[in-house]
């Protein structure tokens with residue numbers, strides 16, 4: 001390969017605080033439009049800003065997880081620009097004293113392990129959201145997201161392939177979501193990233209013309225955008241048909257291409273200066289240690305606990321520790337029914353397949369773990385059979401039923417009564433002489449047909465192992 | 479022009495007029511600017527709550543220069559601001575305002591009034607329409623400084639709603655036994671007219687005093703102007719016609735809305751300051767102007783040590799040029815220091831003391847009045 005792609009990332013992560021960065025307004029997702037707005041975050045005059053301590057702690061946690069230096073004193077700066085979603089005409093950010101500096105994250109790809117260096121992590125506030133109403137041709141503003149705390153993680157241009165970028169983002173998502181710093185959902189916008197990309201001849205030092213790509217909201221989109229943009233640069237270098245300019249480009253996922261935004265982004269002068277309204281926040285070692293010692297288990301630690309401590313297969317452990325949500329469901333369910341193997345099995349096989357059918361990802365499945373545990377216990381203790389269990393699982397997810405009450409009320413208990421099962425087998429055999437004829441003729445698949453008929457007569461509740469055993473015996477006697 | 483925007487028709491010894499920059503719940507608050515037309519405050523400024531808790535009555539909301547900006551563009555308006563007139567004409571016992579550029583401090587003595595500019599961070603600014611946040615401070619127009627400080631004791635003290643305050647929950651203002659030595663910057667005093675110079679010479683006779691050199695005095699007004707313009711331009715950017723206040727009618731797109739709203743809503747001084755501040759903060763000018771001014775501000779703060787002297791004596795006027803006079807009023811806001819101004823033998827005198835040393839100011843005044 002003749003060319004090398006050089007990339008750096010700016011990742012915005014919404015912090016999982018209950019309130020906004022400088023006021024007490026809720027950060028809850030999905031509230032009514034402009035429900036979470038007060039004079040402070042609406043940019044009204046006469047208000048004063050107090051730094052949310054929890055936001056600072058989550059940023060410290062992010063710093064610790066990425067091996068960063070934590071600044072002992074942080075301040076905020078005003079980044080001035082006019083846009084209707086920015087209530088006060090400036091965004092509060094940290095240009096002059098970012099909370100974390102010089103961190104690194106280790107990633108692993110097929111090419112091996114590699115350190116990605118971070119320039120800094122800084123705290124800043126999010127903006128509101130413009131909503132265009134086509135019907136009245138007006139633009140309205142929802143300020144619920146205004147002043148929600150974010151951290152921006154800025155890497156050095158250390159990436160050379162899309163695999164590295166994706167591995168880094170997955171690692172970051174795992175680190176931050178397991179530490180409850182953020183839920184890191186790209187689809188909901190709680191994790192967003194901009195990419196700087198340039199291409200140079202392999203072996204050369206000098207960087208090529210750099211473009212910045214925005215609007216990629218999935219890992220797939222990022223990989224596709226990198227492939228597209230690298231090729232565009234290479235084509236430009238080889239053919240000279242297009243002259244590359246330093247600019248910001250927008251990824252269009254439906255077309256699969258990047259387009260120049262022509263927003264003069266690079267020409268904007270943000271007039272950043274220190275905010276005189278906010279007193280500096282001092283971060284001493286004691287505070288950093290307290291945050292560090294309260295950090296929850298990382299995905300990596302959890303994987304080791306699951307495989308070595310609980311004896312789960314690596315495959316199962318890998319799936320469960322890929323998502324903070326699944327991990328939580330696993331731990332919580334295990335508290336109520338201490339059988340790691342069964343719990344893992346039900347999460348991976350049943351819960352995830354229902355979620356997939358509902359178009360939900362690993363992070364979006366929600367279940368009452370106490371009910372889930374009871375259900376697994378019912379099946380494991382052979383009170384109900386697995387098929388009935390699957391149906392009950394759907395009902396727990398859809399209607400929140402209690403599995404024990406439901407099984408009792410609907411008499412779903414497993415039928416283990418051998419004489420009832422034997423008489424039902426005899427009924428089925430005598431009602432289906434043709435199938436019996438086929439069986440005699442050597443067709444083994446009618447066995448399954450008989451099982452189905454027997455189960456149907458018994459309302460699907462018969463113990464399948466007993467049915468099987470007794471059916472085999474009955475057929476032998478014929 | 480009347481002196482009240484709203485006159486609550488009360489009178490007496492416990493009445494306080496509010497400059498239109500101090501927010502009152504449910505009242506229209508414009509800070510003297512059309513850009514805040516139709517803006518109704520959703521909350522009370524902390525000082526308003528404290529006045530009411532202290533049993534004071536609010537006499538009305540007074541007219542003011544737009545946002546209290548420095549009037550460099552024209553000096554034709556010689557009528558004192560509403561807050562000052564309310565007190566000098568005996569309509570209200572006190573008035574509260576934000577005197578960033580010295581208009582009240584300068585004019586109070588001429589109108590037989592006194593002015594108290596408290597230490598930065600001792601009086602809550604929650605509910606004060608901001609001008610330059612690192613220097614804004616609510617002050618008091620009064621007839622008599624000892625009465626004024628009594629009012630201040632109701633207002634001062636930590637407010638959890640203001641993030642830039644000293645932790646003290648209250649302050650005890652009164653006279654002090656501390657020995658008063660006046661610092662007299664001769665080179666500045668010499669710039670005042672003869673009457674003022676003589677008055678100052680008489681004034682200092684009553685105390686022990688020492689000549690001092692106010693380092694960087696020539697830069698005071700420049701630093702003040704550069705830093706305040708930068709902060710004000712950023713603080714004015716919230717007025718965009720989108721969320722509250724004035725919005726121009728008839729616009730074709732967002733830029734047009736901004737341009738028309740601000741063209742019609744802001745007066746000339748606001749426009750000049752916004753543009754000046756934006757230039758000062760721009761990439762090319764930030765280093766030579768803003769950063770340099772910040773450095774000098776720090777040097778100024780460090781240069782007034784209050785070691786061999788406790789109180790600095792300054793005249794209230796040294797020139798016909800408002801920009802030159804600004805130098806006299808810059809030290810207190812730039813260094814966060816308390817100051818008072820009053821009339822002595824018919825001439826305006828200003829005193830500046832160290833952080834939270836208001837009692838020295840009161841004692842000095844009382845000795846001179848005795």
Ligand SMILES: [Zn+2]
Nearest residue numbers: 023025038041
């Ligand atoms: Zn708020």
